[in-house]
Amino acid sequence: MTVPVAPRHDxxxxxxxxxxxxxxxxxxxxxxxxxGEYIVKAEPVLGYIHRMHEKLAEAGSYAQxxxxxxxxxxxxxxxxNHGWALAVxxxxxxxxxxxxxxxxxxxxxxxxxxxxxxWWAAFLLDLGGFTPLLxxxxxxxxxxxxxxxxxxxRLTYCYxxxxxxxxxxxxxxxxxxxxxxxxxxxxxxxxxxxxxTGNIILIKRIKDIGFISQEQCRRYxxxxxxxxxxxINYDVRKNEAYSVYSEFDFDIPVYNECDSMARYMVxxxxxxxxxxxxxxxxxxxxxxxxxxxVPKVLKxxxxxxxxxxxxxxxxxxxxxxxxGDKNPYKLKLRSPTFCNLSLFGEVAEGMLLADALAFxxxxxxxxxxxxx
Amino acid sequence: METSIWRAxxxxxxxxxxxxxxxxxxGWCERKGAxxxxxxxxxxxxxxxxxxxxxxDGAKLLSKQLLVPQGVDGILFRVAPVLAMIPAITxxxxxxxxxxxxARNMELSVLLLFALASIGMIAILLGGWASGNxxxxxxxxxxxxxxxxxxxxxLVTVITVVMISGSMNLRDIALDQQGGFWHWNIFRLENxxxxxxxxxxxxxxICSVAETNRxxxxxxxxxxxxxxxxxxEYGSMGFGLFMMGEYLNIVVGACLTATLFLxxxxxxxxxxxxxxxxxxxxxxxxxxxxxxRWTFPRVQIYRLLNLSWKILIxxxxxxxxxxxxxxxxx
Amino acid sequence: xxxxxTTLKAxxxxxxxxxSTAPEEGLTDAPGIRATDPAKHGHHIEVxxxxxxxxxxxxxxxxxxxxxxxxxxxxxxxxxxxxxxxDYNRLGGEHCRVMVRTRIPRDTPxxxxxTGVFPSADWHERETYDFYGVLFQDHPNLIRILLPEDxxxxxxxxxxxx
Numbered sequence: 001m002t003v004p005v006a007p008r009h010d011x012x013x014x015x016x017x018x019x020x021x022x023x024x025x026x027x028x029x030x031x032x033x034x035x036g037e038y039i040v041k042a043e044p045v046l047g048y049i050h051r052m053h054e055k056l057a058e059a060g061s062y063a064q065x066x067x068x069x070x071x072x073x074x075x076x077x078x079x080x081n082h083g084w085a086l087a088v089x090x091x092x093x094x095x096x097x098x099x100x101x102x103x104x105x106x107x108x109x110x111x112x113x114x115x116x117x118x119w120w121a122a123f124l125l126d127l128g129g130f131t132p133l134l135x136x137x138x139x140x141x142x143x144x145x146x147x148x149x150x151x152x153x154r155l156t157y158c159y160x161x162x163x164x165x166x167x168x169x170x171x172x173x174x175x176x177x178x179x180x181x182x183x184x185x186x187x188x189x190x191x192x193x194x195x196x197t198g199n200i201i202l203i204k205r206i207k208d209i210g211f212i213s214q215e216q217c218r219r220y221x222x223x224x225x226x227x228x229x230x231x232i233n234y235d236v237r238k239n240e241a242y243s244v245y246s247e248f249d250f251d252i253p254v255y256n257e258c259d260s261m262a263r264y265m266v267x268x269x270x271x272x273x274x275x276x277x278x279x280x281x282x283x284x285x286x287x288x289x290x291x292x293x294v295p296k297v298l299k300x301x302x303x304x305x306x307x308x309x310x311x312x313x314x315x316x317x318x319x320x321x322x323x324g325d326k327n328p329y330k331l332k333l334r335s336p337t338f339c340n341l342s343l344f345g346e347v348a349e350g351m352l353l354a355d356a357l358a359f360x361x362x363x364x365x366x367x368x369x370x371x372x
Numbered sequence: 373m374e375t376s377i378w379r380a381x382x383x384x385x386x387x388x389x390x391x392x393x394x395x396x397x398x399g400w401c402e403r404k405g406a407x408x409x410x411x412x413x414x415x416x417x418x419x420x421x422x423x424x425x426x427x428x429d430g431a432k433l434l435s436k437q438l439l440v441p442q443g444v445d446g447i448l449f450r451v452a453p454v455l456a457m458i459p460a461i462t463x464x465x466x467x468x469x470x471x472x473x474x475a476r477n478m479e480l481s482v483l484l485l486f487a488l489a490s491i492g493m494i495a496i497l498l499g500g501w502a503s504g505n506x507x508x509x510x511x512x513x514x515x516x517x518x519x520x521x522x523x524x525x526x527l528v529t530v531i532t533v534v535m536i537s538g539s540m541n542l543r544d545i546a547l548d549q550q551g552g553f554w555h556w557n558i559f560r561l562e563n564x565x566x567x568x569x570x571x572x573x574x575x576x577x578i579c580s581v582a583e584t585n586r587x588x589x590x591x592x593x594x595x596x597x598x599x600x601x602x603x604x605e606y607g608s609m610g611f612g613l614f615m616m617g618e619y620l621n622i623v624v625g626a627c628l629t630a631t632l633f634l635x636x637x638x639x640x641x642x643x644x645x646x647x648x649x650x651x652x653x654x655x656x657x658x659x660x661x662x663x664x665r666w667t668f669p670r671v672q673i674y675r676l677l678n679l680s681w682k683i684l685i686x687x688x689x690x691x692x693x694x695x696x697x698x699x700x701x702x
Numbered sequence: 703x704x705x706x707x708t709t710l711k712a713x714x715x716x717x718x719x720x721x722s723t724a725p726e727e728g729l730t731d732a733p734g735i736r737a738t739d740p741a742k743h744g745h746h747i748e749v750x751x752x753x754x755x756x757x758x759x760x761x762x763x764x765x766x767x768x769x770x771x772x773x774x775x776x777x778x779x780x781x782x783x784x785x786x787x788x789d790y791n792r793l794g795g796e797h798c799r800v801m802v803r804t805r806i807p808r809d810t811p812x813x814x815x816x817t818g819v820f821p822s823a824d825w826h827e828r829e830t831y832d833f834y835g836v837l838f839q840d841h842p843n844l845i846r847i848l849l850p851e852d853x854x855x856x857x858x859x860x861x862x863x864x
Contacts, residue, residue, distance in 0.1 A: 128670025332774030
């Protein structure tokens with residue numbers, strides 16, 4: 001947007017956005033040096049919900065860390081479950097039964113839709129539109145109910161096991177999921193796109209706001225919808241296909257506009273793609289066991305292992321160092337929003353406060369996942 | 373017009389009651405309206421359909437400690453919420469609810485209303501400044517620039533109505549529109565003067581949404597940017613007064629719109645006119661305010677100002693010139 | 703696998719003195735470059751460089767179009783060494799992950815910063831300093847990132863017990 005008046009930097013003040021602020025959706029603090037309503041410098045200050053999960057991982061056995069994974073990204077907890085399960089399975093060389101892989105994909109994708117719906121709701125809340133929140137929560141509730149039936153929890157799942165999943169899915173879950181897909185599709189255009197995406201105020205608020213170039217994405221290691229909104233066709237599910245994702249036919253939505261609207265559209269399209277994946281997975285769902293025979297105590301052979309999954313916010317990486325012990329020797333979690341947020345300071349410079357907060361919303365931050 | 377002390381007392385009590393009931397129950401209407409739009413039920417516990425909720429809220433606000441934080445300007449901090457209420461209530465004095473219901477028939481009542489509206493803006497500025505909170509100060513600055521920007525097109529638009537009616541007296545303006553909806557300023561076609569009146573109405577309505585700091589123009593209390601804006605440091609009844617002031621401003625805005633454009637107390641089809649038509653009109657307008665608030669996201673502050681300076685002001689100026697020319701021609 | 707080979711070649715040219723010595727499987731501290739099985743390890747190339755080669759390696763990776771995925775530390779108290787692990791990956795296109803490791807003495811944990819090459823290293827290096835006490839030389843803002851400002855411990859070192 002055109003800047004009406006060139007900002008003068010001789011009278012600045014510091015505005016603490018957070019750690020308690022409605023726009024940060026958690027305990028993120030951004031120290032903003034302001035010149036009137038213009039941001040001269042924005043500096044995220046992290047660590048307000050840091051819990052040292054990496055030390056906790058070293059202190060317990062491999063299996064004991066599984067519940068912790070869901071406490072990081074509480075919105076896409078199953079992807080974090082999945083990521084940790086994959087990391088340890090890779091290190092220990094565990095084969096997962098096919099049915100379990102399909103169930104993992106179905107639940108992770110359902111959870112991804114729930115996460116995107118909540119992001120959508122919160123993003124509109126950032127822009128001052130309260131009503132969409134309730135519509136999105138209505139749909140999200142259906143997913144949470146479905147997942148609660150088979151995982152036993154509503155938000156912080158501990159569903160995956162090394163070598164499979166904790167619980168098989170039943171016919172009721174399958175019919176419920178199919179009904180949900182039908183329901184969301186029937187509402188998608190009418191209640192999400194017609195009502196909100198096409199709104200002129202929304203378009204004016206997020207179009208051409210928060211420009212992130214491809215080169216910036218690479219230099220800052222931005223992944224997920226942030227990178228895909230900048231025209232980078234990178235999705236771990238395709239580029240480094242894990243689990244059974246290579247067996248499904250789905251697209252990776254990529255937009256070249258590099259602005260907040262592009263990131264918005266990427267996430268909206270991803271919901272539709274996730275529906276497609278779930279549908280195919282339900283169609284192809286094989287029979288069989290959902291748990292492999294896995295030794296009680298895992299002792300992966302010594303070495304360095306890396307495994308990545310695509311969460312709703314980008315590429316989650318586990319850098320695992322094993323020494324042949326029953327505990328992980330070292331676990332590094334490469335959380336996607338930690339990297340995505342690191343470019344906030346550079347991009348927000350010179351922006352208006354209102355635009356910067358809209359831009360921050362478009363990054364889809366989950367603070368416990370940044371702080372781990 | 374008789375000038376007995378009883379008349380003044382009656383209107384004082386009547387207006388206070390009207391203001392109080394509106395300030396309290398419009399909050400309930402807002403919550404119910406929002407709930408309806410969002411497909412939920414809204415307050416249901418206190419009384420039938422939650423009708424007693426405003427009383428409970430009021431009791432809660434009154435019983436809370438009036439907290440004056442350290443480092444605030446004590447006097448201004450206390451004065452600001454009162455100042456938010458006073459002009460809104462005072463405005464009611466000159467509003468003609470019907471031909472015979474109106475506290476004071478005043479020749480310059482339009483002017484008085486706008487003068488009082490500007491004081492409401494000062495309340496927000498004072499509240500924001502006195503709080504000594506950065507968010508509150510930004511909010512105060514925003515509300516001043518917003519109110520200034522929108523007062524200009526609003527006044528210019530009102531001038532078109534005043535020119536046509538030939539009076540600055542709200543009662544006369546309403547009397548001029550009697551006899552069915554085809555006589556109301558917005559729909560009037562009997563004479564060439566009125567062809568651009570619906571533009572005036574649109575501009576006026578947009579401006580009144582902005583003037584009352586309602587979403588999507590609620591820059592001053594944009595909670596995702598400025599936490600609660602000028603109200604950040606206020607609790608208990610200080611906050612309550614600001615909220616009531618906001619609702620009363622909406623009522624005054626609706627009354628003004630109904631009187632200037634919608635025929636005041638006139639019935640739409642030449643039916644028995646009376647105060648009920650006036651009330652129906654203002655509540656439809658108020659519902660529209662609520663409807664807009666829960667439908668749209670918030671605009672960005674500079675776009676809001678641009679809308680006024682770059683679109684509404686030129687349009688209202690052109691509208692004024694065209695109306696003047698039309699009056700000359702027809 | 704074309705990308706893996708070109709990257710391998712670029713790295714071998716950078717550090718020819720160790721290019722021929724492929725480090726053995728598992729945990730090792732002998733410098734060298736090795737192609738690994740991605741299905742087993744998750745990375746395609748494993749590099750262990752002397753600590754003065756870290757920035758040069760980062761420059762090579764930058765030139766080859768990689769992005770910095772993460773930086774982490776590993777504590778090896780038995781050898782009195784700290785290890786810093788850099789993960790590089792490609793954003794789109796052909797997939798190839800490179801793990802670059804380096805070992806530094808535990809009592810003088812100093813290492814050159816690569817923030818000049820990858821700005822994303824800023825926060826990752828701060829985190830590594832936060833958890834392991836690795837002092838990145840010439841880092842623009844080497845302060846605590848996740849732990850409190852006044853923390854006087856490095857929690858991921860193996861000898862730290864709360």
